[in-house]
Amino acid sequence: DAGVTQSPTHLIKTRGQHVTLRCSPISGHKSVSWYQQVLGQGPQFIFQYYEKEERGRGNFPDRFSARQFPNYSSELNVNALLLGDSALYLCASSLALDRFSYEQYFGPGTRLTVT
Amino acid sequence: GQQLNQSPQSMFIQEGEDVSMNCTSSSIFNTWLWYKQDPGEGPVLLIALYKAGELTSNGRLTAQFGITRKDSFLNISASIPSDVGIYFCAGQKAPEYGNKLVFGAGTILRVKS
Secondary structure (H helix, E strand, C coil): CCCCEEECCEEEECCCCCEEEEEECCCCCCEEEEEEECCCCCCEEEEEEECCEEEEECCCCCCEEEEECCCCCEEEEECCCCHHHCEEEEEEEECCCCHHHCCCEECCCEEEEEC | CCCEEEECCEEEECCCCCEEEEEEECCCCCEEEEEEECCCCCCEEEEEECCCCCEEEECCEEEEECCCCCEEEEEECCCCHHHCEEEEEEEECCHHHCCCCEECCCEEEEECC
């Protein structure tokens, strides 16, 4: 079975531009979460979606938005890019939200570089 | 920012040695998970712990959920070169605090030359 897939793999953008990152969860998984990982740190939670509804939001500005589609895939959008948005953006999927279905499986990430 | 304190920050391993790392928090977590991340890849789930005091093994890896629910440790026995990488602990709080994982800053495992 395919794991979590993300596209694109790498992306270079200029300050002020916007970017859309895409994620397809493991087949059968209904929840998708997004994390930002800056070099040398652990992942930081951005959003969680379950059944197309936002179920959690981390401490990120409104420039960050996301959505989940009926097929459970998800998009993360970032507007007005800043240099500090350069990071590895990780998508994770889980079966559901109850405690024992909560194990999150990560994709390979999208490396975003803002110049 | 990070709410979990991982130690050590980095360590060198020699093949065959046992390795220990731990993770502490000032607050209680309902679930602890341990991940390994190789360069250029996403974290891979190693072990999930659901109950205070629980001890769980996955091959040469053993992890425990501390009885205070504020800490966890991971042991790797008889290390091999492919154990090199970054190990992250992650905690999940009770559902009323939101469904997210909080990660530590990681423990970097390197090979002793």
